[in-house]
Amino acid sequence: MASMFSSSEISKSATTLFSAYASFAGSMMLVRSMANELIPHQLRSYLFSTFRYFFTPLSPNLTLTFDERYGMSKNQVYEAAEIYLSTKISPKTERLKVSKTRKQKHFTIALEKGETVVDLFEDVKLTWRFLCTEGQTQKSHSEERRVFELSFNKKHKDKVIDFYLPYVLFKAEEIKNQDKMIRLYSKQCPFIDFEDDGRKNGGSWGSIILEHPATFDTLAMDPDLKKMIIDDLERFLKRKEYYKKVGRAWKRGYLLFGPPGTGKSSLVAAMANYLKFDIYDLRLSSVRSDAELRRDLLSTTNRSILLIEDIDCSSEVLERPIEKKYYKQEEPPAKSGFTRHQLTLSGILNCIDGLWSSCGDERIIVFTTNYKERLDPALLRPGRMDMHIHMSYCTTHGFRLLASNYLGIDSSKYNPFFGEIDGLLKSTEASPAEVAEELMKSEDANAALQGLVNFLKRKRDEGNETKNKATDDSEVSSSIKRLNA
Numbered sequence: 273m274a275s276m277f278s279s280s281e282i283s284k285s286a287t288t289l290f291s292a293y294a295s296f297a298g299s300m301m302l303v304r305s306m307a308n309e310l311i312p313h314q315l316r317s318y319l320f321s322t323f324r325y326f327f328t329p330l331s332p333n334l335t336l337t338f339d340e341r342y343g344m345s346k347n348q349v350y351e352a353a354e355i356y357l358s359t360k361i362s363p364k365t366e367r368l369k370v371s372k373t374r375k376q377k378h379f380t381i382a383l384e385k386g387e388t389v390v391d392l393f394e395d396v397k398l399t400w401r402f403l404c405t406e407g408q409t410q411k412s413h414s415e416e417r418r419v420f421e422l423s424f425n426k427k428h429k430d431k432v433i434d435f436y437l438p439y440v441l442f443k444a445e446e447i448k449n450q451d452k453m454i455r456l457y458s459k460q461c462p463f464i465d466f467e468d469d470g471r472k473n474g475g476s477w478g479s480i481i482l483e484h485p486a487t488f489d490t491l492a493m494d495p496d497l498k499k500m501i502i503d504d505l506e507r508f509l510k511r512k513e514y515y516k517k518v519g520r521a522w523k524r525g526y527l528l529f530g531p532p533g534t535g536k537s538s539l540v541a542a543m544a545n546y547l548k549f550d551i552y553d554l555r556l557s558s559v560r561s562d563a564e565l566r567r568d569l570l571s572t573t574n575r576s577i578l579l580i581e582d583i584d585c586s587s588e589v590l591e592r593p594i595e596k597k598y599y600k601q602e603e604p605p606a607k608s609g610f611t612r613h614q615l616t617l618s619g620i621l622n623c624i625d626g627l628w629s630s631c632g633d634e635r636i637i638v639f640t641t642n643y644k645e646r647l648d649p650a651l652l653r654p655g656r657m658d659m660h661i662h663m664s665y666c667t668t669h670g671f672r673l674l675a676s677n678y679l680g681i682d683s684s685k686y687n688p689f690f691g692e693i694d695g696l697l698k699s700t701e702a703s704p705a706e707v708a709e710e711l712m713k714s715e716d717a718n719a720a721l722q723g724l725v726n727f728l729k730r731k732r733d734e735g736n737e738t739k740n741k742a743t744d745d746s747e748v749s750s751s752i753k754r755l756n757a
């Protein structure tokens with residue numbers, strides 16, 4: 273350079289360049305000030321941002337952010353991401369947050385601040401990042417803002433939004449259900465130490481974790497009936513759209529009836545375990561009015577079973593005629609402290625039908641009773657309860673299942689006790705609870721089966737005695753009638 277141009281030539285060119293730049297800058301300033309005067313503010317900022325857009329190098333990536341909160345409610349995508357990503361921890365992850373409550377079976381694992389997880393969905397690479405920043409609330413208190421960021425190549429935007437995010441929601445629901453602790457909700461009772469886990473959901477319900485071991489595998493009942501119930505539940509779960517199409521509320525009602533100890537409550541627990549639904553155990557004796565019932569029902573959650581046990585006794589509690597006036601606030605409470613006539617069976621049924629029709633999804637309602645014949649016809653009317661399930665005394669099939677569960681006996685092999693027990697079961701009315709009780713009395717299978725034989729014989733003899741006595745009594749009364757005649 274130095275050999276081709278002299279220093280004076282260089283300084284001349286520099287001066288020319290400088291003056292050209294100065295005149296360009298001057299004219300730009302002039303243009304700018306003219307633009308300021310002539311072009312309205314909004315249009316100006318639009319034009320500048322458009323220029324900036326075109327002259328800034330384009331990033332191939334798009335980043336979606338999911339805040340923990342969406343207004344006042346929780347952001348469903350954030351919650352789903354939190355659950356889903358806990359199963360996607362890669363070997364590169366350096367920090368994880370681990371927690372567990374006393375009753376939880378497994379640890380809860382979550383990403384720590386700043387950690388990144390890479391996921392693959394149909395060959396699309398997706399990078400998740402968990403961020404916590406100090407945010408300002410409206411009252412200018414600083415509050416931690418928790419966000420998940422999801423980055424991927426822009427060209428996959430539609431695939432991510434239309435398919436990947438729904439997939440994350442679905443998987444999270446699946447994981448939640450696998451790990452879900454079923455809860456038993458009851459109206460607050462001083463004798464039960466309910467957990468305050470923030471799930472009181474506004475009503476007077478308290479809850480404890482339900483650890484009832486009953487499953488469909490452990491239930492001794494007619495195998496065809498069992499299959500029918502499982503199929504019915506499966507069909508119910510799959511039919512959200514169908515219920516919508518035919519204009520019915522997405523609910524299912526079951527009436528379980530049968531003698532004590534035949535497994536009605538166990539069947540409800542088995543249903544809850546199978547569906548992973550919580551149970552709301554509603555004792556009607558603790559509800560004072562239709563209005564209170566409405567409040568209680570409104571504070572139950574979706575995917576739950578509302579259980580009303582011994583509905584026949586409840587209808588005794590409910591004074592009839594049911595036309596008595598509904599509860600009024602100003603009405604003085606009865607001496608007992610309960611004004612039960614304010615809760616009526618028709619009130620309950622209407623409330624349940626009405627509420628379930630207007631709000632809530634995936635609801636199951638179960639009534640149990642020992643005496644179906646005592647029930648109000650309103651409850652038995654077709655369409656009120658979808659399935660009437662009879663829980664019977666122990667059958668030979670039921671006995672085999674109990675023998676296998678309680679004593680580990682292989683029922684397909686010959687057993688010297690089975691023939692006698694089958695015969696006795698046919699001639700006696702023994703509940704599965706009674707049979708199970710006998711089988712638990714000894715760890716020695718033969719001793720337990722012998723105990724069961726003795727028990728069934730005793731029961732048969734007692735039954736015969738009662739029958740004979742009843743026959744004697746009726747013969748005496750007909751002789752008296754004849755004499756009187």
Ligand SMILES: Nc1ncnc2c1ncn2[C@@H]1O[C@H](COP(=O)(O)OP(=O)(O)OP(=O)(O)O)[C@@H](O)[C@H]1O
Binds near residue numbers: 530531533539705706
């Ligand atoms: N069908 C059954 N299969 C297996 N176990 C049963 C069955 N029925 C009863 N049991 C056993 O008996 C116990 C009592 O049964 P459960 O409480 O379910 O009977 P229930 O029909 O609800 O009685 P109640 O009418 O008195 O409420 C259960 O915990 C279970 O161990």
Ligand SMILES: [Mg+2]
Binds near residue numbers: 536640
């Ligand atoms: Mg019961």
